[in-house]
Structure formats: C-alpha cells, structure tokens
Amino acid sequence: MIARMEIGGLLAARRWRRILAALFQILLVVGVFLFITLPLAWLVISSIASPADLLSIPPRWIPWPPDFSNYSHLLFGGEIEGTTLTTVTLRAFRFSLRNSMIVASGVTALCLLFGVLAGYAFARLQMPLGDRLLYLFLLVQMVPVIVLLIPMFLVMSRFGLLDRLEIVILLLTAFHLPFVIWILRSYFLSIPVDLEEAALVDGATRLQMLRHVILPLAVPGLFAAGVYTFMQTWNAFMIPLIFTSSETKRTVTVAIAMFIGRHYTEYGLISAAGVLASLPPALLAIFFQRYLLAGLTAGAVKG
Amino acid sequence: MEVTIRARTNLHLLMAKSRTLRYRTRLVGLLMITPGLAMIVSLLFYPLFHSLVISLYDLNIRAPWLGPRFVGLWNYLQALSSPDVQAAAGRSLYLAAVGIGLGIPLSMAFALILNRPFPLRGLVRGLLIVPWILPGTVQGLLWSRIYDPHYGALNGVLYQLGIIRDYIPWLLDPQRALLLVALANTWATVPMMTLLYLAGLQSIPEEIYEAAQVDGAGWWARFRHITLPLLMPITLINLILKTIDALTLFDLVYVLTGGGPANATQVIGYYLYDAAFQRLEYGYASALAWLIALTAVGLTVLYSRITRPGEARL
Known part of the structure; x- marks a missing residue:
C-alpha cells in the first residue's frame, strides 16, 4: 500500500518535472525569439506610429491606431508641408x-x-x-x-x-x-x-x-x-x-x-x-x- | 568523390572514341568558361594587380602637376607605423572581442535551445536569419532608432523601469559609442553563429549522449565533456569569421555614427574608406587595404585548414 503510494508520488513528481522542463524550454525559446524580434519590432513600430505616439516620452509601445501614411507617402506621395522632404x-x-x-x-x-x-x-x-x-x-x-x-x-x-x-x-x-x-x-x-x-x-x-x-x-x-x-x-x-x-x-x-x-x-x-x-x-x-x-x-x- | 572519378573515366572512354570529339569537348569547355573567366580576370585579377602597383606610388591627387611618384614600400611602412591605423585596428579588435566574448556563449546557448524540439521550431529557426539578412544600412537605422537620445527605445525602457532618471544621449559619449556599435553588430552576427552551431550540433551522434547518460553523466558533464569539445571546430570558425567581419565592417558604422564622436567608432574598415575616398590618399589606402586583405586571407586559410573535409562538414 505504502509502496504503491510512493510509486504514484514518484510518477506524479516525474510528470511535474517534465512539465516544468517543457515550460522552461518554452521560456528559453521565447528569450531567443525576443532577442531577434524586439529590435526589429521597434523599427516597425516607428514606421506605423502616428507622430503623436512616436514623439511621446516615455514612448507609447503599441501605437494605436496604426498609421500607414509613411508608407503611402514614400511610395506615392509628394511634398509634405513643414518638413525638409521634397x-x-x-x-x-x-x-x-x-x-x-x-x-x-x-x-x-x-x-x-x-x-x-x-x-x-x-x-x-x-x-x-x-x-x-x-x-x-x-x-x-x-x-x-x-x-x-x-x-x-x-x-x-x-x-x-x-x-x-x-x-x-x-x-x-x-x-x-x-x-x-x-x-x-x-x-x-x-x-x-x-x-x-x-x-x-x-x-x-x-x-x-x-x-x-x-x-x-x-x-x-x-x-x-x-x-x-x-x-x-x-x-x-x-x-x-x-x-x-x-x-x-x-x-x-x-x-x-x-x-x-x-x-x-x-x-x-x-x-x-x-x-x-x-x-x-x-x-x-x-x-x-x-x-x-x-x-x-x-x-x-x-x- | 567516387562519383566524380567514375564520371571522369566514363566520359573519358566515351571521348576516346574519337580524337575530334575530345578536341571538341575541350573547345566547348573553354567556350563555356570564357565569359565568366573574362569577367573575373578583368574585374577581379586585374584590379588586384593594379592596386598592388598603386600601393607603391604616391599618386599626388591633390597636386596632379607633380604626377605619380614611386615610393616603394613607404606607404606600407607609413600604414604600419601610423598611430591612427593602430587606434582604428584596436577598435576593430575591440569589436571582434565583444562579438566573440558575448556572441560565442550567446550563440552556443541559442543553438542548444533551438536544437531541442518545441512547437513552431521551423518558424523560430527561420526568423534567426532575419537579423543577418538585414542590409547593413538598415541595421544602422534600426539601432540609431533604438539609441536615439530623445525618442529611442533604450531610453524609453530604462526610464520606465526606473533605471535612469533622465534620457541619455547614448552615442554622444566617445567611451560608450564603440561598445554600443559593437553590441549592435553582435546582434546581427549572433544568428549566423547560431546557425553554424546548429549545423555542428546535428553532426554529433546521439549515441555518445546516450552512452554518457548510461554512465550517469549529468547535463553539465555531458555539455562540458561532449558538446563543448565536439563543437570546438565550429567555435574556431566563428572566432575567425567574426574577426574577419570586424576587420571589414563599414556600413553599420557609416550610418550609425559616421565614425564619431571624435573618431571614437572609426574602425579600420571606416578609416580605410575615409583614407581612400574622402582624403583621396590612394597609394597609402591601397597599401593599408593590402595589409588588411592579407590578414583576412591568412585567417581564411586558417579557417579552411580547420574545416578539412571529414572534420566539420557544414
């Protein structure tokens, strides 16, 4: 009886350890993922932030609503008033x-x-x-x-x-x-x-x-x-x-x-x-x- | 290799059937390499030779009426003894040291993490190439957005975490600027190092680990006595590649700091560009370029020695 309980406990412990190991692995992978994507994300965020969001201190990390006017300006637009861009x-x-x-x-x-x-x-x-x-x-x-x-x-x-x-x-x-x-x-x-x-x-x-x-x-x-x-x-x-x-x-x-x-x-x-x-x-x-x-x-x- | 040898002998037999056929094969082969050969000879071999000649002259670009003057090895001596060159080379070595000291442990850890199974593994591994394929000037732009004194992410994060009270103009401090450039460069090269380590890890047979586990070796012992030594060739390759990369780094510096402040980030690649195409000292710059090239080629030869077939095939 006692032995069986011990075995059960051991199995449960082992399962817990496996789950913990899997969680740990996912945590590490997320770390790698963030290392790669965070710097990239900031560039993308800068490109779709509205001017107010972009120039706020401290920065607004998730600009809302996204503003794609920079892209349309680059691809199709003309001169922008009040800037150095011609x-x-x-x-x-x-x-x-x-x-x-x-x-x-x-x-x-x-x-x-x-x-x-x-x-x-x-x-x-x-x-x-x-x-x-x-x-x-x-x-x-x-x-x-x-x-x-x-x-x-x-x-x-x-x-x-x-x-x-x-x-x-x-x-x-x-x-x-x-x-x-x-x-x-x-x-x-x-x-x-x-x-x-x-x-x-x-x-x-x-x-x-x-x-x-x-x-x-x-x-x-x-x-x-x-x-x-x-x-x-x-x-x-x-x-x-x-x-x-x-x-x-x-x-x-x-x-x-x-x-x-x-x-x-x-x-x-x-x-x-x-x-x-x-x-x-x-x-x-x-x-x-x-x-x-x-x-x-x-x-x-x-x- | 076997296939090649067999291929050659078989084709040979075929060709022996008639002498004209063999002659024609030769001719076809020559015609086939001619366009490529012509380009390589005229646009790689010739300039190489020409730059060797230039490096022995003072072209007097600033005073064209004097004409080119033969100065022998003077340009080389000047480059070797110039304090500016030594300082710039020191900065490049610093880049390499940061890239190696930080990059090798980091990329090895990344490779060990990504080598184990997890969901979306293909996606994460695919993402790994992205920093490496980013154009150098975009990398410069990316990091200048992060280090920006007023609206940068680094200031934002540190401020919100309460680590700094006031925004810091990161790149304006000469002592800090080079480290920040080195960190940006490390970010871009770690993925490549990781990919090489991943290739190395896949070449280690699983049985070695199983045998070690049976013998009761723990995680650390297995890493210390199996993984680390067996990855040694890759580590050496990464070391050399990183050093060559640091010797030729240019575009990131050009955009991020322009060599400043006060030449603090003027690495050797940037110094060379400056000497050649800003100060127009063609002879001197050619000599320096040759010195850098010889260093890089020396390292590459070392590299190919390490990757002898059968030892670490990538």
Whole structure:
C-alpha cells in the first residue's frame, strides 16, 4: 500500500518535472525569439506610429491606431508641408528601390548564366588548370572588396564610366561569380553522370544536354546560388556608394544612408523606408529558407 | 568523390572514341568558361594587380602637376607605423572581442535551445536569419532608432523601469559609442553563429549522449565533456569569421555614427574608406587595404585548414 503510494508520488513528481522542463524550454525559446524580434519590432513600430505616439516620452509601445501614411507617402506621395522632404527626395527613394531591383536581378541573372556555363565546365569537362583555377578564384574573392575598389574607381573615372548602373552590375557580378561557380560546380558533381552519357549517346550536343538534362535536375542548386546572390547584391553598400553619385542612380542601401544623413528627424518616414528596403531580402529569406541556408552555410567560407 | 572519378573515366572512354570529339569537348569547355573567366580576370585579377602597383606610388591627387611618384614600400611602412591605423585596428579588435566574448556563449546557448524540439521550431529557426539578412544600412537605422537620445527605445525602457532618471544621449559619449556599435553588430552576427552551431550540433551522434547518460553523466558533464569539445571546430570558425567581419565592417558604422564622436567608432574598415575616398590618399589606402586583405586571407586559410573535409562538414 505504502509502496504503491510512493510509486504514484514518484510518477506524479516525474510528470511535474517534465512539465516544468517543457515550460522552461518554452521560456528559453521565447528569450531567443525576443532577442531577434524586439529590435526589429521597434523599427516597425516607428514606421506605423502616428507622430503623436512616436514623439511621446516615455514612448507609447503599441501605437494605436496604426498609421500607414509613411508608407503611402514614400511610395506615392509628394511634398509634405513643414518638413525638409521634397518631392525630389521622395522620387529619389522610389528610384532607388527600382535601381536595387534592377541591380540585384541583373547580377543574379548574369551570375547564374555565367555560373552555370563555367560550373558545368569545371565539373564535367577537363579544364586546363582545372580545380586549381577555381581555388584561385575563391581566394581572390576572400579579399575585402575595398582593395579592388581603388583601382576600379580610378579606371572607371578615367573612362568616364562612373554613375552608371551597368558598371555597378558588372562589378558586383564579378565579385559574386566565383562563389556561384563554386556552388553550381558542386551541385553538378552530385548529379549522376549516366544520364548525361545516355543523352550524349543519343546524339545530343553538350548545350542541349545542359539545358534539357542537367538544368532541370540542378534547380535546387540554382535556387541556392540565386537567392544568396540576390540577397548579397541587394544589401551591397560600398560598391554602389562609391560608383554612383546622382540621386536617380543610387541603390536603396545608399539611399537609406543618405536619407538618414539629411532627414534623420523624419523618424517615421526613415523607419518606413528601412522596412521597405528590408522587405525583399526578408521575404526571400522566409520563402526560400531552405535554399538560403544551403547557400549561407557554404557561403560562410567567404566571410 | 567516387562519383566524380567514375564520371571522369566514363566520359573519358566515351571521348576516346574519337580524337575530334575530345578536341571538341575541350573547345566547348573553354567556350563555356570564357565569359565568366573574362569577367573575373578583368574585374577581379586585374584590379588586384593594379592596386598592388598603386600601393607603391604616391599618386599626388591633390597636386596632379607633380604626377605619380614611386615610393616603394613607404606607404606600407607609413600604414604600419601610423598611430591612427593602430587606434582604428584596436577598435576593430575591440569589436571582434565583444562579438566573440558575448556572441560565442550567446550563440552556443541559442543553438542548444533551438536544437531541442518545441512547437513552431521551423518558424523560430527561420526568423534567426532575419537579423543577418538585414542590409547593413538598415541595421544602422534600426539601432540609431533604438539609441536615439530623445525618442529611442533604450531610453524609453530604462526610464520606465526606473533605471535612469533622465534620457541619455547614448552615442554622444566617445567611451560608450564603440561598445554600443559593437553590441549592435553582435546582434546581427549572433544568428549566423547560431546557425553554424546548429549545423555542428546535428553532426554529433546521439549515441555518445546516450552512452554518457548510461554512465550517469549529468547535463553539465555531458555539455562540458561532449558538446563543448565536439563543437570546438565550429567555435574556431566563428572566432575567425567574426574577426574577419570586424576587420571589414563599414556600413553599420557609416550610418550609425559616421565614425564619431571624435573618431571614437572609426574602425579600420571606416578609416580605410575615409583614407581612400574622402582624403583621396590612394597609394597609402591601397597599401593599408593590402595589409588588411592579407590578414583576412591568412585567417581564411586558417579557417579552411580547420574545416578539412571529414572534420566539420557544414
């Protein structure tokens, strides 16, 4: 009788301990969650707070009702009375979003195109120097970008090529290409070669085979390389900062830096601009998390 | 690897069928790498070489009638002995030290927490990438909103908790500013470190823990004698990556403090930008850039030694 009660007590104690452990775990996870989201939340709150809420001391943490006028102003609005913001500034910001989109998609497309060709050649066709050349590419890519920027800036300014999006695209493509070749080559290597042989025996040319046999199989690798490149390019700062000068050529990262420099007191608007600038990479990260992680852990080598 | 070797021999057999076919394969391969190679050679290799040349000259940008003057290793000596460079490098090391001292324990703890099952695990892990993918300038904006002297969240929280009586202009104090920049930077790099630790944790076989548990090892003993040593390669990687990151940090500083107040947050990446594109000392800046690049590449080579295949595959 006593023994049975003891066992019952023991089981109850064990269950309690399990529940406590689970609660503790959830508490810890909430801690991690808050570490990540609290700073982000403040930016979002700043962007949707009404001016009265934003400028209250101490701050009103949950602005109510939310005020989305900052976003509509940034995207569609004109001059705002009583502020330093002019129609020109707002237009420049819209331009910068467009420019970033052009640059990031352009670089991603070029990197994938050249990366597929070179990656396949390095994976399957014996190249002179072969892997050694590839390692050299990667080593060069480890060099901090500013080393390359001084001579490129001198050359481009001598030929009058500054302030052109095409040049920004070319520079960023060259900078990310070695890594893309590397990812795609490893991906091609993981595809069984028998399929290619079959296609070759059937009389397909290399390029036909690449298009119809290899590429469909390499879609995850293309995604990993593409998403990673798009994100890195969208976030690029130093190259667009140095190689563009007019307001209509800036990318959004540069536009934000300039915006803060000039209109820092427009807290709501700059916060909204920051949120808008983060949306493309954030959405990519959420939708293509799996691919991104693959690219990211491989890309950690690059630093 | 086996697949590759087999692939090569099979293709070889196929190619041996005719010499023209092999010749054509070579040609196709060359054509395929040509566009990429051309870009890499002209936009990476060439500038690299060119900057090495520039670093040996005084370009006299301010006095163009003098023309470039060859100065040998003078720029390097100047960079190595400049007190400004030493101070800036010291600040970068401070960034790295905070990022490592705070970031490594924090990210290891995060990884241990996220490695256990809990509801919505995928979502939380997905969120983990967000600070890392935020553009550097937006990170700067984010933290300038938090540290804001009048309407910032930090002042608001501390005031409401009764920790401070008056709002503090956080970034105006030179002694505090660098620490605050380092904390902001740590926030962005901890998620990446956590992801690497998570990958490391997944490579530790469960049986080791089970065996230890059978032997009566408690939680702490298991962590101390299994997890910690087996995560050592990842810890080293995080250490090196963080150091390289601190050596090249630029955009966050550019937006958050602009190197100020009184150069207190002028880290080496910012100093380099300033020397090259504000003061236009191209030769000197190229020499300094090469010194930083060599340090970073040295660290990277060390890194790739640590991640030898089979030891810590990510």
